[in-house]
Amino acid sequence: MSSRNQSYVVYLLLFVAIIAMVMYSFNQRSTTSEVSINQLAEDIKNQRVTKIEEDDNRLKITYKDLSEALSTKEPSATLVEQLLNLGVTQEQLHPERIKIIIKPPSAWVGVLTALGYILPFLILIGAFFFIFRQAQGSNNAAMSFGKSRARMFTGDHPTVTFADVAGVEEAKEELKEVVEFLREPQKFIQLGARIPKGVLLVGPPGTGKTLLAKAVSGEAGVPFFSISGSEFVEMFVGVGASRVRDLFDQAKRHSPCIVFVDEIDAVGRQRGAGLGGSHDEREQTLNQMLVEMDGFDTDTNIIIMAATNRPDILDPALLRPGRFDRRVVLDRPDxxxxxxxxxxxxxxxxxxxxxxxxxxxxxxxxxxxxxxxxxxxxxxxxxxxxxxxxxxxxxxxxxxxxxxxGPERKSRLISDEEKRIIAYHEAGHAVVMNALPDHDPVQKVTIIARGMAGGYTIALPTEDRTIIPRKKLIAQMVGLLGGRAAEEIVFDDITSGAGNDIERVTQIARTMVTRLGMSREMGPMVYGQKEELIFLGREISEQRDYSEAVAEQIDAEVRRLVNEAYQQARQILIEYRDKLDAVAQRLLEVETISREEFERIFPPPVPKRSGVPAMAANN
The missing domain is CATH 1.10.8.60 (Helicase, Ruva Protein; domain 3)
Incomplete structure (x- = not known):
């Protein structure tokens, strides 16, 4: 609970307490009888009264039978004077007969009387003040709605430097010029050189784009403004453009500095592709960013850095020289x-x-x-x-x-028959992969469940490669189909365990035919143009630029590649059936086989060649 809410609760409890006290006092008074001053005089004459207490014109009367009553005297005269005027004698008021106690006036009487007049005005003023504060807070929120939400980090105590970034040496070399410019701008300006205004970091997720931008700030020792592209865009048109203006105003005040926009594709998508037209909020924000980047002078000393893993969808005006005119690629490390x-x-x-x-x-x-x-x-x-x-x-x-x-699922209980099917399935993968000269060497075979897989076979390359030959893609397809082929050969039946393998094989075959031009029948051509439907998230549609007849040929070619790979996997397993049985039996005994133990059971028929990123066939 906030402090403001707590104060409200305290005030409420205090008000309730005051009301309770007033009601209690009222109830107390209402239970005592009220007599007139004349009746009091008669009771004194009849010698029924033993004590009278006067408290600010209020009289508390105590009778001989111990009963009590209340009365009120006139404020213009004393109690004794009023009683004498009503016929009471001095002898009847003698202290031996009646004890009269007169209390001095309370200091709170005047205060309470004043409060009776002032308190309503105070309550009214407090209500007006509360309403005014609420309205002022709303106005402040409305006024700050268009302010930039960028977080600024000073460069006094850098937490990240180039020493904390590894595996991207080429990218670090590119960005060292940016650091040198921020440290010694006159070195470049006196030669008439202009440092790039914008640096776009491009690479797959997780390659260190944000980390590298922080390292540039840490090395240069300058303020670092960090904001996400999605923080510019709001429901109301014009808010994003206002935030862009405010961000660049802050950057100019703290020059030299670095402005880093993460995931710039959220606001920098190509214009003219949306349903909103030119008044679309995202396009307004992008237009303002383009204008602000053009407004920099050569002596502004502000570097705009942005990161994205989808440079293909950025607007061309954003990438032209003078804006993001340097692109630094961060690829997967070797x-x-x-x-x-x-x-x-x-x-x-x-x-x-x-x-x-x-x-x-x-x-x-x-x-x-x-x-x-x-x-x-x-x-x-x-x-x-x-x-x-x-x-x-x-x-x-x-x-x-x-x-x-994923993690091991040791608690999973499976029957002996299912365990035997999984063992032969994984053994089929391993034997086929090991028999193919173009496939990566098998590193591990196991029938212990991990994640969604009942078992898996890992084949790792001996070195990194950036291109994949056609023979290697065919070998991958054959290796992935080894599990299904082993099930059919050994059990004369097939299971659903090869579902993921078949999906990957089909995808490889279709990519070879339609994207890589690796089909002899279809030739070196690309079939279909992929388009992203912007308002449907990540949904991708394919624009068909070929006829129905060509579509049938593509389907037939994909089917031929998959069937040939499956037949080759069957032939290998039939040829090495004894190795298949030996590997499966060993898996049933120890559940996991390392590369050394696997090659003792089934030495590679031919020397292995270099490989590509890891392929893991799972059941």
Missing amino acids: VRGREAILKVHVKGKPLEPNVDLSVLARATPGFVGADLENLVNEAAILAARRNKKSISQAEFEEAIERVIA
Whole structure:
């Protein structure tokens, strides 16, 4: 409860207490009989009264029978004078007969009388003041509605520097010029050079775009304004444009500085594609941003940095020279980059001597910086759960599997028959992958359930590659279909365990035909143009630029590629049926087979070639 609400409650309780006291006093008075001053004089004459207490013209009368009554005298004369005027004698008022007590006037009488007149006015003034404050707060909220919500970080005590960013050496080299300009702008200005006004950081999620922007601010030691693109856009038209103006005004006041707009695609989408027309709030905000970026002078010393993982949907006016005229690409790190990132994240963590980060880097192809940070954190959690004082290689290796496939489901109970089907399914994957010269080597086979998978087979490449040959894609398809082929050969039946494998195989085959031009029948052409429906979230529609006849040919070619891959997987398993049985039997015994043990059972028929990002076939 807020302090304001608490004060309201206190005032309410105080008011209730006052009302209760007044009502109690009223009830007390109402239970005592009221007599006139004449009756009091008669009672005194009849010697029935023993004591009279006077309190500010109010009389409290006590009779010989111990009963009490109340009366009131005139304020212009004393009690004795009034009684004498009513026929009471001095002898009847003698102290031995009647005890008369006269209390002095209370100091609160005047105060209470004044309060009776002043309190209503105070209550009225307080009500007006409360209403005024409420209206003023509403006006302040309305006036600040168009203010920028950017958070400013001073560069006095940087928390992130280039030393905290690894695996993106080329991007750091590009941004060192920005840092040098912010430190020594005259070095560039005196040569007539103009530093880029805007730097666009492009890369997949988790590659460190936001971290790199903070590192630039930390290295330069200048203020850093951080805001998300979605914070500009509101329901009311014009609010986003007002916030953009306010943000750039703040930046000019704190120049030199860095303005970082995260997820700029939320406001920088290509114009003319929405349903709102030119008065659309998002387009108004983008227009204002374009104008503000053009308004910078060469001596403003403000660098605009923005991050996005979808540069293809940004408006061309935003990317032209003079605005975001430098693009820094942060790609997925290679094996050396992953090792450097792991070194950054293991700082301050106790590691056992057997931990080899180079092995972990080779075992995590395709991982980005966020994945590797999560990997190290999962390993630390596992070590703590096992009551260890340091993290060993075993925790890191298990953490890799947790990141790829999810946690183990040891409590899952399955029948012996289902366990046998899963063992042959995974053995089918492993044997087919090992028999193909173009497939990556098998690293691990297990029938322990993880995540949604009942078992899985992991094949990792020996080195990173940026392009994928057609033979390798075919080998991946054949390896993925090895599980279904093993089920059919051994059990003369098929199960739903190959659903994910078949989905991935179909996707690879269709991509080869329609996107990569790897079909001999369809030729080196791209079929269909993908369009994003902006107002439907991430839904993607495909604009067909081919006829129904071509669509039938595409379907037939995809079907041919998948069927040929399946037949090749069957032939391999029939040829190496003894190896299939041996691997499956070993899985039923120990549940998990490492690469060394697998190759003792089934040595690779031919030397393996280099590979591409990891493929994990799961049941």
